[in-house]
């Protein structure tokens with residue numbers, strides 16, 4: 812039986828650059844535990860040899876939980892001969908942009924104003940995001956695979 816992780820979601824409907832995930836809790840993933848409690852969740856989707864890191868949430872910020880989960884996913888992609896690992900985040904998510912680049916991702920494509928399209932489907936998404944930054948763009952980062 813899958814562990815119930817629905818309490819971590821503000822919405823189960825996740826819109827990416829080229830894909831949409833309607834029932835996020837059905838995706839594969841990893842859970843980090845600390846002191847017997849759920850401390851973080853990472854979900855991913857594999858398709859045609861490519862893997863998208865779809866969802867990452869830390870319940871105990873600044874303690875290395877997210878880094879641990881991403882490193883676990885990197886190991887998984889290496890063990891399973893996945894040719895591409897990528898993640899999509901928003902232009903206001905400075906912490907995520909820092910974190911992904913620290914662990915070996917590089918910005919690949921910026922989709923200016925992509926949040927307008929996302930907002931058509933999820934009108935509740937605010938116009939202003941973290942740190943008072945206008946929430947406008949999607950940014951795709953690829954993990955740089957070792958040759």
Ligand SMILES: CC(C)(COP(=O)(O)OP(=O)(O)OC[C@H]1O[C@@H](n2cnc3c(N)ncnc32)[C@H](O)[C@@H]1OP(=O)(O)O)[C@@H](O)C(=O)NCCC(=O)NCCS
Pocket residue numbers: 851867868869870871872873874875876877878879899900901904906907909910
């Ligand atoms: C982004 C997120 C997953 C980071 O999780 P985390 O467990 O705190 O990350 P880590 O502890 O592994 O830290 C990674 C880096 O980010 C820094 N960091 C973490 N939280 C931070 C915050 N609120 N503000 C500034 N820096 C922060 C850490 O200090 C660390 O940097 P360092 O190694 O230079 O010290 C977490 O903040 C979160 O769940 N955010 C909401 C959901 C989200 O934005 N997910 C990503 C969507 S693509």
